[in-house]
Amino acid sequence: MRTKYKATKKDKLLITKYMTKKLTAKALKNLTRSIDQDAKCKNCASLRCAGWETMPSSFNQEKLELVGTLKSGNEELWDEYHPKGTQIWSADAPISPHFHPYNKCDVHICKTCGTSYLRYTEFGGYYVDQRIRELNPDLITDHTQIEK
Numbered sequence: 309m310r311t312k313y314k315a316t317k318k319d320k321l322l323i324t325k326y327m328t329k330k331l332t333a334k335a336l337k338n339l340t341r342s343i344d345q346d347a348k349c350k351n352c353a354s355l356r357c358a359g360w361e362t363m364p365s366s367f368n369q370e371k372l373e374l375v376g377t378l379k380s381g382n383e384e385l386w387d388e389y390h391p392k393g394t395q396i397w398s399a400d401a402p403i404s405p406h407f408h409p410y411n412k413c414d415v416h417i418c419k420t421c422g423t424s425y426l427r428y429t430e431f432g433g434y435y436v437d438q439r440i441r442e443l444n445p446d447l448i449t450d451h452t453q454i455e456k
Contacts, residue, residue, distance in 0.1 A: 331376035331415055333405050333450035339375070339415070340424050340445040349421035355442065357425070358399035360409070363438040372416040372425065380411040389451055404449045409439070 331339070351368050355361075363369070386408045394401040396409065403426070404410055413426040424443040429436060 328374060328414065329376045331378060331405075333448050335376070336378070336403075336405065336415065336443065337445045337448050339417075340443045340448070347421055348423050349418060352418050352421055352423045355440070357440050357442050358444065359397050359401060360439050360441045363427070363440045367440075371419055372427075373419050374414055375417050375424075376415040378405040378410050378413045378415065378426070380406070385411055389449070391451075400447065402449045402451075403441075403443070403447045404451050406450075406452045415443070 349371075351371050355364070355367060385406075388396060388409075389402055389404040389407040390398075391402070392400075405413075409428050409430070410426065412428045414428070416425045416427055417423070418425075426441045426443060428439055430439055
């Protein structure tokens with residue numbers, strides 16, 4: 309007789325890591341709209357990341373759950389999308405999954421309050437920087453080309 313297998317916490321983490329759901333811009337908007345972004349827990353209230361920021365060492369990353377990815381498989385694309393003159397650090401920069409750095413991002417949700425974030429790792433010449441940005445559904449776009 310077979311015994312029923314019960315996945316361990318480590319197994320679940322591996323499954324999540326290797327079977328992460330690819331999210332579209334529409335799915336990303338729906339995800340952020342279904343959550344009360346104003347009801348932040350104490351951990352998330354400590355972040356001020358309307359634009360990209362370095363992950364503070366004081367932030368408890370274990371409170372975040374990976375729920376999807378924007379990684380495109382074309383992570384060598386370094387073009388950015390800024391039709392209104394914003395730049396990567398701007399709080400009002402568009403969130404465009406087809407462009408850098410969003411095409412290198414995973415999507416996380418706080419397990420306590422549901423606040424949603426984008427995260428990616430910046431690999432500079434002499435450093436590695438974990439970056440985080442809170443999702444704002446009003447800034448999500450589905451553009452695939454830079455407008456001229």
